[in-house]
Amino acid sequence: MTEFEKGPRGQRRGRGARERIVSASQQLFRDQGINRTGMNEVCAAAQVSKRTAYQHFASKDELVAEYLRRFDPDVMPGVFDRADLSPRERLLAAFAMPASTPLCPYIAAAVELHDPEHPASQYARDYKTAIAARLTETAREAGARNPEQLGEQLALLIDGAAARTRVLNHDSFPTAAAIAAVLIDNAIPAAPSEQSSDDRRAPGSAPVPIGG
Amino acid sequence: MTEFEKGPRGQRRGRGARERIVSASQQLFRDQGINRTGMNEVCAAAQVSKRTAYQHFASKDELVAEYLRRFDPDVMPGVFDRADLSPRERLLAAFAMPASTPLCPYIAAAVELHDPEHPASQYARDYKTAIAARLTETAREAGARNPEQLGEQLALLIDGAAARTRVLNHDSFPTAAAIAAVLIDNAIPAAPSEQSSDDRRAPGSAPVPIGG
DNA sequence: TATTAAGTACACCGATCTGTTTACGTAACG
DNA sequence: CGTTACGTAAACAGATCGGTGTACTTAATA
Numbered sequence: 090m091t092e093f094e095k096g097p098r099g100q101r102r103g104r105g106a107r108e109r110i111v112s113a114s115q116q117l118f119r120d121q122g123i124n125r126t127g128m129n130e131v132c133a134a135a136q137v138s139k140r141t142a143y144q145h146f147a148s149k150d151e152l153v154a155e156y157l158r159r160f161d162p163d164v165m166p167g168v169f170d171r172a173d174l175s176p177r178e179r180l181l182a183a184f185a186m187p188a189s190t191p192l193c194p195y196i197a198a199a200v201e202l203h204d205p206e207h208p209a210s211q212y213a214r215d216y217k218t219a220i221a222a223r224l225t226e227t228a229r230e231a232g233a234r235n236p237e238q239l240g241e242q243l244a245l246l247i248d249g250a251a252a253r254t255r256v257l258n259h260d261s262f263p264t265a266a267a268i269a270a271v272l273i274d275n276a277i278p279a280a281p282s283e284q285s286s287d288d289r290r291a292p293g294s295a296p297v298p299i300g301g
Numbered sequence: 302m303t304e305f306e307k308g309p310r311g312q313r314r315g316r317g318a319r320e321r322i323v324s325a326s327q328q329l330f331r332d333q334g335i336n337r338t339g340m341n342e343v344c345a346a347a348q349v350s351k352r353t354a355y356q357h358f359a360s361k362d363e364l365v366a367e368y369l370r371r372f373d374p375d376v377m378p379g380v381f382d383r384a385d386l387s388p389r390e391r392l393l394a395a396f397a398m399p400a401s402t403p404l405c406p407y408i409a410a411a412v413e414l415h416d417p418e419h420p421a422s423q424y425a426r427d428y429k430t431a432i433a434a435r436l437t438e439t440a441r442e443a444g445a446r447n448p449e450q451l452g453e454q455l456a457l458l459i460d461g462a463a464a465r466t467r468v469l470n471h472d473s474f475p476t477a478a479a480i481a482a483v484l485i486d487n488a489i490p491a492a493p494s495e496q497s498s499d500d501r502r503a504p505g506s507a508p509v510p511i512g513g
Numbered sequence: 514t515a516t517t518a519a520g521t522a523c524a525c526c527g528a529t530c531t532g533t534t535t536a537c538g539t540a541a542c543g
Numbered sequence: 544c545g546t547t548a549c550g551t552a553a554a555c556a557g558a559t560c561g562g563t564g565t566a567c568t569t570a571a572t573a
Contacts, residue, residue, distance in 0.1 A: 106520080121415065122412070122415040124413075127560055128560075128561065128562080129559090129560080137521090138522065138523090139521095139562080139563090140520075140521075140522085140563085140564090141519080141520055141521080143562065144519085149561065149562090196464050196468055199467060199468045200334075200408070200467065201336075201412060201413060203333065203337055205470055214468060214469055217465070217469055238476075238479075242476055242479070242480050245461040245465050245473055245476050245477060246457070246458075246461055248460075248465045248468070249458055249459075249461020249464065249465075249477075250457060251464070252408050252460045252461065252463070252464035253429070253456070253457050253460045253461075255408070255411060256408055256411045256425055256426060256429055256460070257426055257430070258417055261457055264457050268454050268458075268480065268484060271487055272480060275483055275487075318550090339529070339531080340532080341529095341530080341531090349550090349551090350550065350551045351531095351532080351551095351552090351553095352533085352534090352550075352551075352552090353549085353551080355531095355532065356549090356550095360531080360532080361530090361531065
């Protein structure tokens, strides 16, 4: 059966190869960019022959797509899966990304590839849409007046922080988090000033609509 | 002196060449990306021989730097120079970019070049800093409580809208403008209601500090 | 043992890109 | 006229890149 593991007969091949290739591209594409990283370099880093690499991925484009796809299977870990946090806290947690978090490879890929039809570009759109959807969902849980709007706004803040951090080489997520706090407080009726364990809403007050 | 114009003995050269090269790179770099546009293509579009191009620009990197530098000599025309607008209106005007406006070549360049030391990357940082400074200045005029903070926040919104527009292929500036309106209203004490949809604020409620 | 699946090492192809060089053209000016 | 400055056109150099082809190795299986 060969199990496709390092298993019975493989000395160091089999399971390792594909994994190593993807893993190497993660680091190289992120650190050096996609266009500036050749397949030779990826193969060398993965300790895999070029032949093998092209047996696992028909083209570099496929590897790039897989590189993005594998990046974050469950969207933004440590944010939406934190059942111990209130919805509001979860929304804010999206802006407390650790510095080690890679800087939005989706934006980078979309810019570098420069082709909206590229599978990686399409996946970048899907990912961004998924993020916004999750934010919207959480905003709804938090009792936001217009969850779609708040979700979209928070997503924009995340992208802004990522882009700005990249260009300025200076962490902009705190600024984004501050804005997020304002938006959240404005969007949730009778927002309890700080961490809200319960969010009852004040029905009557017509607060500031965020336009659109 | 040869005036650097079409000049004494130039038949149709001189002033045209450099201008045409920069102009061609504007369009090509923006439409196709920097890395995907070769010098041959630029020269062809500029109707200039390669020899001449490399006489005006020692390298492609220099041309790229000039491409960014020439992009917007006075930062964001139609925004800060609109003396007929109130400071608050000027702040909001920054989010009403016409669709024809090129989509943040600075972010694109920083990502594409992928080298923070590249002169173009440095210029991108300078440009972004200049934008934030202008926004801060205008925020101060508008009477914002913390102009630096508001300026930085609005700058982040602009970058977020640009990045998101690029990735999603969908104009995100309206969303950013809506956020901006909220931030501005929150940051300016007793905001006099301009023609904004509404900005009356519950009078007694202390406005939410935007925290830093 | 023979086969087969998987992999390595490495040369190679064709395309593309930056940048240079060569050969030639042309117009102003002495 | 000839020189000189400036320009074109096009070949070329050198590098890199994506991707392939070939020959060899290794180890499990029939």
